[in-house]
Amino acid sequence: MCxxxxxxxxxxxxxxxxxxxxxxxxxxxxINIGLVGDEANPxxxxxxxxxxxxxxxxxxxxxxxxLTLRALGQIGKAYEDEIADLRQSQxx
Amino acid sequence: xxxxxxxxxxxxxxxxxxxxxxxxxxxxxYKIMEVCGGHTHTIYRHGIKDLLPENxxxxxxxxxxxxxxxxxxxxxxxxxxxxxxxxxxCFGDMLRVPGSKGTLLEIKALGxxxxxxxxxxxALRLARENPDRDVVFYAIGFETTAPSTALTLQRAxxxxxxxxxxxxNHVTIVxxxxxxxxxxxxxxxxxxxxxxxxxxxxxxPYEFMSADYGKPVVVAGFEPLDLMQAILMLMRQxxxxxxxxxxxxxxxxxxxxxxxxxxxxxxxxxxxxxxxxRGLGFIAQSALRLSHAYADFDAEIRFDVEGVRVADPxxxxxxxxxxxxxxxxxxxxxxxxxxxxxxxGALMVxxxxxxxxxxxxxxxxxxxxxxxx
Amino acid sequence: MIEQxxxxxxxxxxxxxxxxxxxxxxxxSHKLIEGLLxxxxxxxxxxxxxxxAIMPFAGARLAMTTDAFxxxxxVFPGGSIGDLAVNGTINDLAVxxxxxxxxSAALIIEEGLETQVLREQMDAMAAAAAQAGVSIVTGDTKVxxxxxxxxxxxxxxxxxxxxxxxxxxxxxxRPGDKIxxxxxxxDHGVAIMIARGNLDLEALVLSDTQPLTPHAAALKRSxxxxxRFMRDPTRGGVGTVLNELARDCGCGIAIxxxxxxxxxxxxxxxxxxxxxxxxxxxEGKLIAVVGPEKADEALDALRSVPGGEDASIIGDARxxxxxxxxxHTQFGGTRLVDMLVGDPLPRIC
Numbered sequence: 127m128c129x130x131x132x133x134x135x136x137x138x139x140x141x142x143x144x145x146x147x148x149x150x151x152x153x154x155x156x157i158n159i160g161l162v163g164d165e166a167n168p169x170x171x172x173x174x175x176x177x178x179x180x181x182x183x184x185x186x187x188x189x190x191x192x193l194t195l196r197a198l199g200q201i202g203k204a205y206e207d208e209i210a211d212l213r214q215s216q217x218x
Numbered sequence: 219x220x221x222x223x224x225x226x227x228x229x230x231x232x233x234x235x236x237x238x239x240x241x242x243x244x245x246x247x248y249k250i251m252e253v254c255g256g257h258t259h260t261i262y263r264h265g266i267k268d269l270l271p272e273n274x275x276x277x278x279x280x281x282x283x284x285x286x287x288x289x290x291x292x293x294x295x296x297x298x299x300x301x302x303x304x305x306x307x308c309f310g311d312m313l314r315v316p317g318s319k320g321t322l323l324e325i326k327a328l329g330x331x332x333x334x335x336x337x338x339x340x341a342l343r344l345a346r347e348n349p350d351r352d353v354v355f356y357a358i359g360f361e362t363t364a365p366s367t368a369l370t371l372q373r374a375x376x377x378x379x380x381x382x383x384x385x386x387n388h389v390t391i392v393x394x395x396x397x398x399x400x401x402x403x404x405x406x407x408x409x410x411x412x413x414x415x416x417x418x419x420x421x422x423p424y425e426f427m428s429a430d431y432g433k434p435v436v437v438a439g440f441e442p443l444d445l446m447q448a449i450l451m452l453m454r455q456x457x458x459x460x461x462x463x464x465x466x467x468x469x470x471x472x473x474x475x476x477x478x479x480x481x482x483x484x485x486x487x488x489x490x491x492x493x494x495x496r497g498l499g500f501i502a503q504s505a506l507r508l509s510h511a512y513a514d515f516d517a518e519i520r521f522d523v524e525g526v527r528v529a530d531p532x533x534x535x536x537x538x539x540x541x542x543x544x545x546x547x548x549x550x551x552x553x554x555x556x557x558x559x560x561x562x563g564a565l566m567v568x569x570x571x572x573x574x575x576x577x578x579x580x581x582x583x584x585x586x587x588x589x590x591x
Numbered sequence: 592m593i594e595q596x597x598x599x600x601x602x603x604x605x606x607x608x609x610x611x612x613x614x615x616x617x618x619x620s621h622k623l624i625e626g627l628l629x630x631x632x633x634x635x636x637x638x639x640x641x642x643x644a645i646m647p648f649a650g651a652r653l654a655m656t657t658d659a660f661x662x663x664x665x666v667f668p669g670g671s672i673g674d675l676a677v678n679g680t681i682n683d684l685a686v687x688x689x690x691x692x693x694x695s696a697a698l699i700i701e702e703g704l705e706t707q708v709l710r711e712q713m714d715a716m717a718a719a720a721a722q723a724g725v726s727i728v729t730g731d732t733k734v735x736x737x738x739x740x741x742x743x744x745x746x747x748x749x750x751x752x753x754x755x756x757x758x759x760x761x762x763x764x765r766p767g768d769k770i771x772x773x774x775x776x777x778d779h780g781v782a783i784m785i786a787r788g789n790l791d792l793e794a795l796v797l798s799d800t801q802p803l804t805p806h807a808a809a810l811k812r813s814x815x816x817x818x819r820f821m822r823d824p825t826r827g828g829v830g831t832v833l834n835e836l837a838r839d840c841g842c843g844i845a846i847x848x849x850x851x852x853x854x855x856x857x858x859x860x861x862x863x864x865x866x867x868x869x870x871x872x873x874e875g876k877l878i879a880v881v882g883p884e885k886a887d888e889a890l891d892a893l894r895s896v897p898g899g900e901d902a903s904i905i906g907d908a909r910x911x912x913x914x915x916x917x918x919h920t921q922f923g924g925t926r927l928v929d930m931l932v933g934d935p936l937p938r939i940c
């Protein structure tokens with residue numbers, strides 16, 4: 127149900143069979159891209175997709191991924207700032 | 219690895235953990251359920267519980283599509299696999315699940331042609347390559363996997379294959395969650411929503427949980443930082459008195475779901491009037507079967523599947539663990555009669571099952587946890 | 592909340608038929624060996640159950656080991672069954688602290704095997720033996736009917752002599768000792784899975800099959816009497832070897848996920864399939880336990896041997912938890928590394 131992994135499209139193979147080649151950390155596999163992309167925004171080489179049992183389920187939105195990491199980083203930064211403040215406020 | 223490694227960063231983890239600890243009101247005990255078995259696996263594999271404060275407890279839900287299959291259905295699959303004219307294909311997850319008289323791996327030892335596949339398309343290829351044998355694909359999984367089975371069947375139809383069949387055991391996520399919310403012995407504060415099911419069905423289907431039952435929901439990804447962030451988002455809702463559905467997994471989950479996937483499901487499948495769930499009993503409209511248009515590919519019709527009901531072994535408490543009422547180690551047979559090697563129930567076999575996850579990853583005394591820090 | 596300590600009962604083997612999990616190197620294999628095979632043959636050399644049996648002989652110690660090689664396909668990126676057959680047995684001798692004296696090879700050939708394939712495997716065995724500095728001095732050949740064997744099975748037996756002053760055993764491991772791994776894990780198992788072709792994965796992963804004699808020698812030289820124990824993690828992987836070690840030495844073992852050497856491409860294949868590299872087979876790596884005073888020197892010595900460049904100190908032995916292996920995850924949590932049950936199976940969930 128849940129094991130799906132991000133992969134990058136490296137080659138479009140067959141439009142009729144909806145096949146593309148994806149790469150995950152150096153490993154390549156043919157996958158079906160029939161569930162992602164449409165005429166307005168077809169899947170292209172370089173796109174990142176979420177792969178589950180040999181099918182791409184969703185396109186990975188790189189901007190959203192970045193935003194998520196930034197939000198996490200903000201939490202991180204706030205945390206780091208607090209620790210820094212704590213250290214500075216110690217009476218020497 | 220991109221989109222993976224960044225979400226496993228330990229420094230960010232500590233920061234999020236500190237925030238969670240800060241928000242958690244002392245003296246209050248929080249119970250958060252992760253619905254999806256894949257989340258259970260992540261929690262144990264990365265040791266996420268170690269980063270949470272003592273008063274934030276994670277309860278494991280019924281989102282393991284292997285664990286919730288009643289023994290009778292497992293027996294039905296094994297009966298099909300034992301036929302000499304059949305090449306029986308399935309995912310690795312199913313090979314060791316115990317039926318009442320054995321597992322698929324055991325009948326393979328006795329000569330059944332049981333083959334593990336990574337994708338239903340691999341099973342389709344076997345059907346093309348072996349026109350004189352019947353190839354059966356054991357379809358399991360929630361809405362995450364159903365579209366893949368659907369597209370495979372659409373292709374089988376287009377190619378006019380006459381020897382490909384699907385034994386359909388796809389289940390849907392909303393009915394069992396509703397059954398849990400309705401059950402009187404459950405006291406939960408919030409839910410971590412299933413990230414990959416949501417790539418197909420979107421986030422709207424969970425709105426009833428906050429609107430009707432007053433429980434906040436955050437749909438989460440599967441890397442450890444995704445879960446930590448989702449837990450933080452839930453804690454913030456609880457602290458601020460908000461109650462709504464949010465999505466942490468924005469990089470992948472479309473709020474409205476995947477229309478192509480939903481269309482494929484509605485073309486190829488229909489809802490069964492009811493289906494039996496291990497531990498939860500019969501639930502209406504909670505599982506899929508092949509629609510009339512695809513009857514020629516239905517293994518249950520072709521092989522006249524008996525559909526016998528088999529009760530769980532008396533000692534088995536899978537149902538209560540599935541509902542989150544018991545923790546794995548509270549089950550009377552956990553680790554003694556029921557181990558990953560000799561599982562009594564599916565929760566000990568499936569890598570998503572709470573018992574297997576805990577047995578394989580989580581058994582350690584508190585003294586030890588202290589020593590590791 | 593007190594969590595239960597799980598009681599481990601002595602194994603009894605009651606399964607009516609043998610299945611594939613009994614050959615995977617994990618718990619099922621152990622139950623077969625400890626519950627049926629060893630009790631039937633019982634003697635002290637066998638009961639010690641090291642990679643090689645140690646027998647006193649004319650004032651010295653003889654090491655003897657045997658291994659059966661069953662692999663499909665016969666030839667794969669990085670090697671072939673012939674390489675495995677020689678290196679595998681050499682390695683069991685090497686990690687027992689022995690210098691190999693000679694090997695035997697028994698061939699079980701399936702009717703219909705192309706002669707050219709057999710010739711190539713004999714050449715591979717000869718080359719591997721030459722590289723390891725040992726000879727195959729005796730052998731046997733049988734042919735079985737078509738359908739009764741995967742082309743070719745090879746059984747090799749090796750005899751070696753253990754150097755004076757070398758005493759390796761799990762018993763000598765104590766809390767504080769460091770655990771070294773000689774290089775990247777999971778290469779062989781993933782190479783084979785990809786070579787089988789039915790998972791449709793394309794990746795350049797080579798089996799790591801190689802003789803470990805120089806690596807074992809480097810460790811003996813640098814660590815001297817601080818070298819406690821060595822083992823090569825074949826089927827069942829590093830996770831299985833560490834569990835066996837923890838059980839046999841009575842200590843706890845703690846390893847750091849970030850120190851485990853794994854090639855990116857092996858990690859990628861494992862992520863796709865849902866496998867853990869800790870349980871995937873290796874054919875050219877060793878795990879060594881060294882006293883802390885010599886650990887850094889031993890690491891440098893390993894890294895200077897070709898094939899040992901990625902060696903790493905992956906963890907250490909501790910008082911607690913007795914008999915268990917813990918992993919400190921990259922994420923900052925901890926989890927148990929349990930004994931593998933059967934074959935590591937790809938999953939979709």
